[in-house]
Amino acid sequence: MANEVTTAEPVLLVIGIGSQKDRDSRPYREYLLSAAAQRFPVWLFDSDEPSWQREYIVGATALDCYDGQTLADGARELAASRPVIGMFCPDEGILLSAAYAAEALGLDGLSVESARACRDKKISRALLTEAGIAQPQFRTVRSTEEALRAAEELQYPVVLKPRTLGSSSGVVMANGPADMAAAFAATSSAAYPGVYVPDDYVIEQYLDGPEVSIDGAVFDGEYTPMFIGRKQVAGAPYFVETGHLVSADDPLLDDPRIMTMLADAHKALGITHGTTHSEVKLTSRGPVIVEVNGRLGGDLIPYLGKLATGIDPGRVAVDVLTGVKPDFSSDRARTLGIRFFAPTVDCRVREITIGDTAGMRGIVQATAMVQPGTELRCPPAEYVSRYAFVIAEGRDEEECRTRLAEAEQLASLDYEPLEERDDHG
Structure with missing residues (x-):
């Protein structure tokens, strides 16, 4: 049931x-919802009734966000009672179903076809390869036997991936037979509630070199990068993201080949x-696209x-989806990094203690991410089991890494x- 609101703004x-x-x-989404609420009154569609979100919204509807038809019907019902000026979805798992809602109302954003292309690694790989864009060679396989044959053709090491999952879930490297x-x-057992995972899995060449991410915006078909993230991973043969560094003056922003x-x-x-x-790998043969996510x-x-450049990504996201050309001007030039803390064994949290940051150099934020009683599992059961993070600033990447x-x-x-x-219990 939708919450009652007296205004039809x-x-x-x-x-x-x-x-x-x-x-x-x-911890992951509040800054985005806050930015959206500063631009327009917000109506929230989510799978549960709102809690902390209430201070940022004028109304909400709880419904199945993983079903495109349900979202499209809900969007039409909302639009019948008040004008809807745009649709913003930051959640990887429901991008495709959200695209049905945007199309139902004729709003700017990912089309169903482009959302599917971003979500499905098999489709994405095929489209990018067809366009002549640097890609790892790949196959799709349905069994260990097919994967072994494909790996012989691609040559080890290879990486296996589910087609439609995110956050490195089910992404595994094989160094040999x-x-x-x-x-x-x-890979084949990885799952996420509500997300359909096809039974053929991508196997592709492993790309050497460091990986970077580029958050950018597209307005009227024109792509503009905002900032570069330098990724850190651990937990081989899995690809567990342990931290990132962002510098406002990262030289890759001016690399014409990558852009x-x-x-x-x-x-x-x-x-x-x-x-x-x-996501781009800086390989020995040049930059190669790993994937393009539609959020x-x-x-x-x-x-x-945002902290490094002053560019508000939430505001940019809302602007490009509501017909406003975004402002990409930067008012600062800083280097910041984040480090995530994860358990080394499957466990149930009793307590998380954050130490005193007074006297520590460059610490911007240190935050617990889960409550006592939360169960945390290591890969391959879970890939994003974090209990805390710390953000630090430095004069450059080296100093930032040192402080982290x-x-x-x-x-x-x-x-x-x-x-x-x-x-025992």
């Missing part, structure tokens, strides 16, 4: 700000309006970008192993 429809697999989304059975089992490649990729995927998060980056990368390393002991986790609790 125009609203911005925001879809998907709430919980993610029973995790509190407030002996790794393949376990890698395929991890031309990204502009061409967005055209190939049919993106004319929206904000995106692209702003996760892991608070856009928040780091100094903060390694800032967050402490008191827990009980799930195996012990399950055996």
Whole structure:
């Protein structure tokens, strides 16, 4: 049931700000919802009734956000009672279904076809390859045996991925034939509630070199980058993102080869309006696109970008979806990084303690991310089991990394192993 509101003022429809697999989304999403609410009155579509979101919205509807027809019907019902001036969806898992709502109302944003192309790695790979954009060679496979044959053609090491999941869920590297059975089992068992995962899985060449992400915006078909994130991963053979660095003056923002490649990729995927998060490997043979996501980056990368540059990614996202040419002017030049803290064993949280940051150099924020009682699992069961994060600033990337390393002991986790609790209790 929709909450009653007395005014019929125009609203911005925001879809998907709430919980993610029973995790509190407030640390990840509040800055985006706040920016949207500063531009327009917000009506929220989410899978649950609002909680912390209430201070930013004028109304809400709880419905199945993973069903495109349900969202389209809900959008039409909302539009019958008040003008809807745009639709903003920052949630990877429901981008495709949200596109049905935007199309139902004739709003700017990802079309159903472009949303599907971004969400489905098989479709994305094919479109980008057809457009002549640098891609890893790939195949799709349905069994360990097919994966072994494909890997012989592609040459090891290779990476297996589910076609429609995000956050590196189910992404596994195989260095040789002996790794393949376990890698395929991890990839094929990965799932996310409400998201359809086809039973053929992408297997592709492993790309050497560091990985960067680029958050950008497309307005009337023109692509503009906002900021670069330098990614850190761990947990091989899985790809667990442990942190990111963002510098306002990152030289890659002026790299014509990368920027031309990204502009061409967005055209190939049919993106004319929206904000995106692209991932690029800086390989020995040049930059290669890993993927283009049809929403702003996760892991608070856009928040780091805002702190580093002064560009508000939430405001930019709303502007491009409501017919306003965004302002990309920067009023600062800083370097910031984030480090996530994750458990080393499957566990149930007893308590999280954040140490005193007084006297520590460059610490901007240190925050616990889950409540006592939360169960956290390591890959391959979960890929984003974090209990805290710290953000630090430095004069450059090297100093920022040093300060993040100094903060390694800032967050402490008191827990009980799930195996012990399950055996005895």
